[in-house]
Amino acid sequence: MPTSGDEAIRAAAQRAETTAKRNIPQLADLPIPGDTANLREGPELNDACLALLPLVGVWRGEGEVNYPTIDGPYRFAQQLTxxxxxxPFLHHEARSWLLDAEGNVIRPAARETGWWRPQxxxxxxxxxxxxxxxxxxxxxxxxxQTTWELGTDAVVRSSTAKEVTAAKRLYGIVAGGDLGYVEERAxxxxxxxxxxSALLHRVVG
Incomplete structure (x- = not known):
């Protein structure tokens, strides 16, 4: 459900009470600028990335994975940095873990890393x-300003990977400032x- 501008500002201020002073760990002796997931710290966001600004942060939450070929649905949790x-690019890293019906961790699950490159x-x-x-x-x-839709142009797989031919993703900042996304796959x-599908809450930034 959409929120008003005033409600969004209030929600952001409330979140910032716990997230504004947090960032991803850095090694102090790195001779080049480290990554930041907090726009209040570190280097300025490159102008080329302004259309992606709302995505910058560390997000955690839960979702569901299902497909006709698996015995699902399965519940999972995820951290997305x-x-x-x-x-002029953003670094993307997601780590997931499966949950049981009570929310207990079963085991680590999918991992992905990559780059957002606005043109x-x-x-x-x-x-x-x-x-x-x-x-x-x-x-x-x-x-x-808060929704991004993408589809695959190319998919490459190793000889031991399952067959994947295409995928689509939709990311969006939803009511309350959370990040939701859905993925389709062939x-x-x-x-x-x-x-x-997953709904993630900001924990850094």
Whole structure:
């Protein structure tokens, strides 16, 4: 449900009481600028990344994974870190873990890392590498100031990875300032089908 501008500002101020002074750990002796997930600290966000500014932070939350070929749905939790070092791209790192019905951790699950690369024509490139042996190149555009939609242009997989032919993702800042996303995938002989959805809360930035 949409919120008013005043409500969004109040929600952001309330979140900032716990998130504004947190950042990702840094090694003090690094001779080049470290990454920051807090726009109040570190290098200035590159102007090329302004369309992605709301994504910068560390996000945690829960979601559901399902597909016709698995015995799901499964509940999972995730931490997503989107950071920058002042150059015209963002670093993306997501770590997930499976949960049981009571919310207890079962085991670590999917991991992915990559780069958001905004271009001068408003196109966004998203390169993702998955621990499962999949490499994906997404292209997309901002749908609004707080929504981004992307689809794969190329998918490469290792000889031991499952067959994946295409994927789509939609990210958006929702009511209360949380980050929601949904993913569809075409894999293991199935057409493009909903696969993952999650709602993440800001914990840094």
């Amino acid at each position: 989107i950071s920058h070092d002042g150059r 001068a024509d408003d196109t966004i490139e998203l390169l993702l590498c998955h621990s499962s042996g999949i490499l994906e190149l997404f292209y997309g555009t901002p749908k609004s 894999m293991v002989g199935q057409p493009m089908t909903p696969h993952v």
